Amino acid sequence: MCDRYSFALTKQKITRRFQVKVTQAPDINYNISPGNTVPVILSQPERHLDFFRWGLENQLAVNKKKAKLIHAIDTKMLVKQNRLQQITQNQRCLIPADGFYIWYKISRRSQVPYRVVLKWNMPFAFAGIWELYADTESQPSLRACSLFTTEANELLKKLQSTMPVILPLELENEWLNPEVSLHEAMQMLQTFPADKMNCFPVSAQINNPAFNSPELLQAVQATDQFGNYILFQE
Numbered sequence: 001m002c003d004r005y006s007f008a009l010t011k012q013k014i015t016r017r018f019q020v021k022v023t024q025a026p027d028i029n030y031n032i033s034p035g036n037t038v039p040v041i042l043s044q045p046e047r048h049l050d051f052f053r054w055g056l057e058n059q060l061a062v063n064k065k066k067a068k069l070i071h072a073i074d075t076k077m078l079v080k081q082n083r084l085q086q087i088t089q090n091q092r093c094l095i096p097a098d099g100f101y102i103w104y105k106i107s108r109r110s111q112v113p114y115r116v117v118l119k120w121n122m123p124f125a126f127a128g129i130w131e132l133y134a135d136t137e138s139q140p141s142l143r144a145c146s147l148f149t150t151e152a153n154e155l156l157k158k159l160q161s162t163m164p165v166i167l168p169l170e171l172e173n174e175w176l177n178p179e180v181s182l183h184e185a186m187q188m189l190q191t192f193p194a195d196k197m198n199c200f201p202v203s204a205q206i207n208n209p210a211f212n213s214p215e216l217l218q219a220v221q222a223t224d225q226f227g228n229y230i231l232f233q234e
Contacts, residue, residue, distance in 0.1 A: 001149060002072050002126075002164040004206060005100035006030045006216070007039060009123055014039075014049065017123050018096060018172075021048040030216045032097075033209040034071035040128060040145050041094035043176035052093075052145040056131055072164065073129075075150045075189045087129050089182040092175055094125035094167070095147050099217070101206055102199075104159040110224040113206045114159055115217065116199045118166075125172055127165040127189060148189050155194035166192040 009017070011025035018041055026039040026049070034055045042050055055069025078084055098121065103111040118124055126147040133142045148165040156163050167175055171188050174180055201222035205211045 001160065001162055002100050002102070002147060003034065004209075005032050005097045005126075005164075007032065007097050007123075008214075009096070009098060013123070014096065018049075018094070018125070019047065021046065023049070024051075026051065029212055030214055031206060031209065031212050034069050038145065039096055040130065041096060041125065041176070042130075043178065047176070050143075052130055052143045054095075054145060056129075056144050056146045057133060069144075070146055072149045073146050074162070075148050075165065075186075078186055078189075085182055087131055088185060090178070091130050092185065093128040093130045093145055094172055094176060095128040095145060096123060096125050098123045100164060101202065101216075102156065102160050102163070106224055110228065112222045112224050113202050113204060114199050115202045115219075116156065116163075116197060119196055119198055124166050124169075127167050127175055150189055151191050153191045153194035153197070155197055155199060159199070163191065165189050168192075 006029060007026065008028040008030060011022050014020065014025070015022050020041050032038055032054065036054050037051050038054045040050050040052050042048060055071040058068065058070055073084065078088060099115050099117040102114050102116060104114060105111045128145050128147045130143060130145040133144065149162045150165050152161055152163040167188060175185065175188055200219035202216055202218065203220055204223055204225050206216050207225050
């Protein structure tokens with residue numbers, strides 16, 4: 001799972017790293033949460049940076065107003081849902097990031113937050129999809145995105161069983177290419193190599209969606225959400 005991530009690049013760095021046209025630089029956010037407006041990269045009509053809500057609508061929910069947004073999709077769902085296959089075929093995007101957060105569950109109530117980054121703190125892109133929701137009487141048109149998750153690598157599976165799909169640099173253009181088939185796209189949804197990543201415990205302030213500070217980028221002694229220090233990890 002991936003419930004929080006960060007993206008704090010300048011307009012110039014975004015342009016250089018992702019080779020994308022940037023007309024409006026995104027706000028720096030060290031604690032991006034589902035429901036936030038996030039930067040995405042699209043290839044049509046030309047490669048450019050845009051802004052979508054993080055979280056697709058849950059079409060199966062009985063009560064739409066209380067339904068949680070689908071901000072992360074297990075790759076296993078692709079073989080089960082025709083609608084998801086159609087979106088993945090036609091509406092792929094990159095979701096740029098410079099790190100994400102996961103939680104190591106110590107007990108039923110206690111968990112410790114960790115930050116995950118690429119080595120040398122290189123920015124990267126999640127494999128994403130997007131959807132357009134048309135105007136209704138109560139809500140204007142809305143564009144939303146979600147990212148894929150898959151089995152965690154050797155570094156992270158001691159903390160949790162899944163991780164977001166990070167695309168290798170050489171596959172980012174292919175993911176955006178509309179000529180790439182669904183089958184080919186699904187082959188890209190792989191676990192990112194553990195030897196190219198680092199992770200470390202961070203402040204429990206990450207649990208507060210409103211807390212947006214570079215403090216969240218710093219390694220700290222592992223504590224759970226109650227402030228209890230964690231001395232040992234299995």
